[in-house]
Amino acid sequence: MPNLRHQRAPTTVKKNIINLNALPLVTRILYLFEQAIAHLLLPFVPLLMLIRSRKEPVHFRKLLDRFALGAVGHRCAVWIYAASLGETRAASPLIRQLRAEGFNVLLTHQSPSGLAEGARLFANDSGVSQAFVPLDLFWAVRIFLRRFQPIALIVMEIEIWPAMLIETTRKGIPIAMANGNLLEQSIGNGRGLRSHLLKLYLLFSHICTRTQNYYDRYIRLGVDPSRVSVVGEMKYDQLIDPAHLRMAKTLRTNFVGGERFLMIASSVEAEESLLLPMVERLIAQDSGLRVLWAPRSPQRFQRVADELRSKGIAVTLRSSLGRAMDAPMPQTRVLVVDSTGEMNAFYPAADLVFVGASLVDHGGHNIIEPLVLGRPVVMGPSTYGVDFAAEPAGQAGAFESLLDASALEERIVELMADQVSLAQMSAASVAFAADKTGAAKKTLLVIHSLFGPIAEGQSK
Template sequence: MVRLVYSIIIAICIPFVLLHLLLRGIRSPEYRSRRLERLGFFKAPEQAQDFWIHAVSVGELLAAEPIIRELQTRYPAKRITVTTMTPTSSALVSKLFGDSVYHVYAPYDFPLFVGAFLKRIRPKFVIIMETELWPNMLHGAQKAGCSVVLANARLSERSARGYKRFLLLLSWLFDSLQLVLCQFKPDAERFERLGISPDRIRVTGSLKFDMQFDAELAEKGLILREGLDSEQMIWIAASTHEGEDAKVLAVHQELKQRYPDLLLILVPRHPVRFDSAYRLAHEMGFRVGRYSERESLLPDEDVYVLDVMGQLMRFYAASDIVFIGGSLTEVGGHNPIEPGALGKPMLIGPHYFNFEMICREFMASSSLSVVQDDADLKVQLSRLLQDPKMAAELGNAAFDVVEKGKGAIARVVDAIAPELD
């Protein structure tokens, strides 16, 4: 009954979702193509697929990459379909795997669309990344006889409380999961509180620690800095959200009074805000550069707006201090592992609930510090700028945290191997 009501609501929403997709296609041409895939209609692969791996967007796809590669290594004859929801992640699938996997957009969560998708893919095993629990997707996979695993699973205390309120209505949702492979022990405990049997829960660690990075990133960071004075300091505000750019720029304005050569690399999370961030920096009187006009950094710039996707790691490598956005506002923060893997000291706002346990791993080594607001951000940045030796030591500590966290890939594939044999 609950799923029926949910499906009726989805049916009512679908025309509006399709209209949104149409309008978005006007602004972003990449959304115009392959629309029928989202309704479950596409050219089916010639053979049934052994694995269906669902990674909603780029972050989840990057976490899924090592699982996919490990599966391809251990089970080279098995066929893999990867679904995502965005054109950016679709392009990344092609870049990472070429023709070695089959890619299609995930269907909207309506029984007709999910059924059409499953009929074409015919998967035996479903791996869902992190938190994507869609009722009709899970029900359809279970009905089709698929084994369903939630991998790299995380569940915040806030989300657990939300599920708990409706547990009588949602218990069937969790019953469809054969395995829940959690990032950390508190995640496992929260899933257990929701009624999932302990024998279906494992703690495998976070796959994000096992992400593969370009071995030449450090050198690429140095190349970006070639035009700067060797002593010039750079801090990067990465993945900022609405309302954060102004705060970050105001902090930078104050810091420039003491550190006139200080350069800020400003990286809005979403492309729709690239231009507004650039304009705001200009309006505040900064000398501003942007990637779309020039890739290199100049010594006489105050702010550089990274207005392109896919280049963040290079600019992390070029920076001395990292502030992780989405955390001064209640977005929940972003992944600290990427700058940590490059040995950077990190700051984050008080709202880091999306990556709470990972953040706590870094906090335990003092390589990630929490700033309560923009005023505190200025204080903590000043502390690091005044003592480059301490900043470097904290960066080394961050790198050590990443190294110690590795090994989740093998644990995940080992956990699902008995289901495959």
């Protein structure tokens, strides 16, 4: 696959680059104040990274990346900013399509989980290089742009960092947003400092978003309607690793005595006080029930396991099962998933998936992956963060939102005792997800129409 080098910006590219004058004067003035405050806090950054490195050593090992002084992988590549693990997964179908067309990709992250997931997904692709994104300081971003010379920036979902966007625009590099995810809660009342921060969306040459509701929100912010497209959700286009499917099959076989499997996915600390007694009651009532529990935060892995054990529940940590998860678990009632990047190895092993951040007012976490894998999904009442998928999935019969923890527990008991209903919901999940594919291809077409022949140039 050739390495492509951008020699000069075609006319179509120049036409679609936004001028900084598109930003209101107040927003530009606030940017200066924001940068001043950021520089006052700069001396504390190494200390913060050192503290975070106690649990995630990569923060300190790659500290130079934060100042744009780390190793340069690919120059003249398409720069994709995928902050964390979820955004990295969402970006993966688009990255694969860019690579199939011969583009090199520079994939940057804010979190170690995003960095690790990108390394896993593209371990065998030398055309994808990775780094932590630089600190949002004007000079760090300028150094980054000078050293890496990206031909375009694609920002995933909702991230709007002032220096990244303003300095990239200043450099004459086109910016697009993929999988745009602007929630009503993010807009707020449309006043105050937040309203000026949201004006940064005006710097995007184009925004590819999920549904008409998202489209309408961008228009309310003042984005030109011709620069927003509804293309769907790219997570439906993710490639499922066959190794994960094999691991799920092995796991279910080795879960000795298991007849029915419930997964608790991406639970947050605030709702775990409700989930812990619920799980205790569920497994006490059903000797054939086994639970897979994947807390959202790595800091909660051991804590959830300890709290389950304090209730007399037999717990196994995923990390004790070996890479292929082929160790038998004759006494285990709950497997705590203390790993990242492997959720697709657990969804297929479950009969029913509860997705967290929904029993408290957090809006809910990602439901698309279990739906793609044909698993019925239940949640609590707070789903505003995933309503773009939850509402149509509910209409299709693949998803249910319950009023509270009590109603959720009651429904789990009902569904686990009714294999016919579970099978119907599973079939609905498969059909629903299959109908939603294609967003990555549509996004790529938008990018082509915006930036023109960004592959113009010579092979190195």
